[in-house]
Each structure stands twice: as structure tokens, then as C-alpha cells.
Amino acid sequence: MRRRALLAAVPASLSLSGCIDDSSGEDLPTEQSPVDGTDTETEVRTADGSPTDAAAEVTVRDVTLQYGLVRLNDDAYYVGDAETAVVRAEVDVDGALPRDAFALRVDEASAPAESPDDHYRYPGNERDWYDGxxxxxLLFSPSRAELAGEPPELRLTWPGGEHVLDDGLAERLVRGPPTFDATVDAPAEVPADEADGEHEVTVEATNRSDGPARFVAGVNRTGPQIAYTTVERLTALVEPGETATVSLSDDWMGPPPADRVGDGESDVTYELAWNGGFDSTEIRVV
Structure with missing residues (x-):
């Protein structure tokens, strides 16, 4: 399957361990293509502002904040820890620097980089993690226990250097978990002679929160020839009151058995699980 179109005013992309993509919390463009593989260079400097002379040269490329992680349970995506803040940082290190040398500073508090073993992963994504x-x-789960009032200063730190995170991320951290309304939709009926091939599925997510928030979701399918399978992981940073619309293309690889075609029963079901709820839609092959 592949993403065919991105409408509305937000980015969306596949991403690591719970769909985390491109934004650093800055103002959103009216339209932006997915940034998979796109680098935004950030000069590494020490706390006093001078270039670092650490043995390992670190470039911080993308930093995001979301609530919850998309995980895999047997053959289905689900969103776990929907109340937990997760910060992801993409780093490029020239040299050797262990994962536990990195930390996320929240004012004077510190959150360590989490181990991949802390998260149930799925095959094919092991290389997503920084391994030294x-x-x-890198993933961090900063505590919100002491946060109130003014947004804290967020800094990604390592021996000899640091990167100050955008103020927008700190504001979203203080606001807490977002509220979304979301739906998954597809044609109610598909002719049997058109069942073999790709089919369009549409996901819409409306941000009901007071500020920008990241939508995190997984799409699964049952039928027509498989009991259960994953389809796509999704993420989008959505402005308050705005709606993100993502169109997916999913290959069924054939119709259901002939005795089930036209029997009036559902042949395909798409399920959407997101950080805050669940939706589904059914399709009959006729």
C-alpha cells in the first residue's frame, strides 16, 4: 500500500514507533509534503554558544512531540500510552556516542533516552533506533508532574553539546494530551470484478484541543482474504479546529471466495485506532 494524497493543511507520514514525523512545533504551512528522508541541518553548539569540540559530532535533524505510540499487537496496530508525552529526536552522530549519553532536559529535570527494549517493536524497523x-x-518520555504555568525550557543534551527545542513543543507539553475526533471511510460496496487491486481509504482527524496537536493512529483491515492485517501508521500535526485528511491506497490481492460475494454480509472492515478513540467502516463485495 502507499499514501496517495495529503489534503488539508497538515503533514502526515509513516514514522518510527508511533508515527512521529517532521514538525518542531513551529507555525504550520498551508500545505506541506511528507518529509521522510528530509534533513534540516542544525549546528551543534555548547551551552555557552561556542561550537562543540566533543569527540563525537552530533547533528539534530527532526524533533517532534506527541502523546501515545503506535504499537503492534499480533497483527494489528494500536495506540498505547495515549496520556504519555513522547519526544522523538532524529540524530546523526559522527563518532561513537552511547544512547544513554543523551538526555532531554525539562528545565532542571532530566529524562533519559529510552531503550528499544522498552517498546514492543515490529519487524523491519530495528534500524530506526540510534544504537551508538x-x-x-531517540525517544524520551518527559514527566509532566511538575509542569504548570509558563512552558519549560526543553533541551536535548549530550557530553559537550546541546540543542534547544522549539517553544511550540514546550507549550504542547504543558497543555497535555490532545482531543481528536477521527473517522475512517471507504466505499460501502465494491464490484467483485474490481476487488483485485488497490482500494482507497480516507482518514479524517479534527483537532478539538486549544492548540496545535499531533494526531497518531494506526489503520488495520480484516478481509477479504485475510483474517487481520496492518495497513498504515499515520501522524499529522493539526492546528486547533482544523481537519487533516489522508487518503490511503490498500491492495486487497483478490476478492473473497465466490460463495461470499453478494451475500449481503460485510467482506472487508477497516479499523482506525488513534490516540483517543476508535472507528471502523465496512465494505461489501457485490
Whole structure:
């Protein structure tokens, strides 16, 4: 399957361990293509503003904040820890620097980089994690227990350097978990002679929160020839009151058995699980 179109005013993309993509919390463009593989260079400096002379040179490329992670349970995506803030940082390290050398500073508090073993992962994504050198992702779960009033200063730190995170991320951290309304939709009926091939599914997510928030979701399918399968992981940073619309294309690889075609029963079901709810839609093959 592949994403065919992105409408509305937000980005959406596949991403690591719970769909985290491109934004640093800055103002959203009216339209933006997915940024998978796009680098935004950030000069690494020490706390006093001078270039770092650490043995390992660190470039911070993308930093995001969301609530909840898309995980895999057997053959289905679900969103876990929907009340938990998760910060992801994509780093590129020239040299050797262990994962536990990184920390996320929230004012004077510190959250360590989490181990991949803390999250149930799915095959094919092991290289997403930073493992001590080269490029990869770091995950942090900063505590909100002491947060109130003014947004804190957020800094990604490592021996000899740091990167100050955008104020928009701190504001979203203080606001807490977002509220979304979301739906998944597809044609109610599909002719049997058109069942073999790709079919369009549409996901819409409306941000009911007071500020920008990141939508996190997974789409699953049952039928027509498989009991259960994952389809897509989604993420989008959505302005308050705005709606993100993502169109997906999913290959069924054939119709259901002939004795089930036209029997009036559902042949395909798409399920949407997001950080805050669940929706589904059914399709009959006729």
C-alpha cells in the first residue's frame, strides 16, 4: 500500500514507533509534503554558544512531540500510552556516542533516552533506533508532574553539546494530551470484478484541543482474504479546529471466495485506532 494524497493543511507520514514525523512545533504551512528522508541541518553548539569540540559530532535533524505510540499487537496496530508525552529526536552522530549519553532536559529535570527494549517493536524497523553511532531516533518520555504555568525550557543534551527545542513543543507539553475526533471511510460496496487491486481509504482527524496537536493512529483491515492485517501508521500535526485528511491506497490481492460475494454480509472492515478513540467502516463485495 502507499499514501496517495495529503489534503488539508497538515503533514502526515509513516514514522518510527508511533508515527512521529517532521514538525518542531513551529507555525504550520498551508500545505506541506511528507518529509521522510528530509534533513534540516542544525549546528551543534555548547551551552555557552561556542561550537562543540566533543569527540563525537552530533547533528539534530527532526524533533517532534506527541502523546501515545503506535504499537503492534499480533497483527494489528494500536495506540498505547495515549496520556504519555513522547519526544522523538532524529540524530546523526559522527563518532561513537552511547544512547544513554543523551538526555532531554525539562528545565532542571532530566529524562533519559529510552531503550528499544522498552517498546514492543515490529519487524523491519530495528534500524530506526540510534544504537551508538550513525543515524537514528531517540525517544524520551518527559514527566509532566511538575509542569504548570509558563512552558519549560526543553533541551536535548549530550557530553559537550546541546540543542534547544522549539517553544511550540514546550507549550504542547504543558497543555497535555490532545482531543481528536477521527473517522475512517471507504466505499460501502465494491464490484467483485474490481476487488483485485488497490482500494482507497480516507482518514479524517479534527483537532478539538486549544492548540496545535499531533494526531497518531494506526489503520488495520480484516478481509477479504485475510483474517487481520496492518495497513498504515499515520501522524499529522493539526492546528486547533482544523481537519487533516489522508487518503490511503490498500491492495486487497483478490476478492473473497465466490460463495461470499453478494451475500449481503460485510467482506472487508477497516479499523482506525488513534490516540483517543476508535472507528471502523465496512465494505461489501457485490
Amino acid at each position: 553511532d550513525g543515524r537514528g531516533a
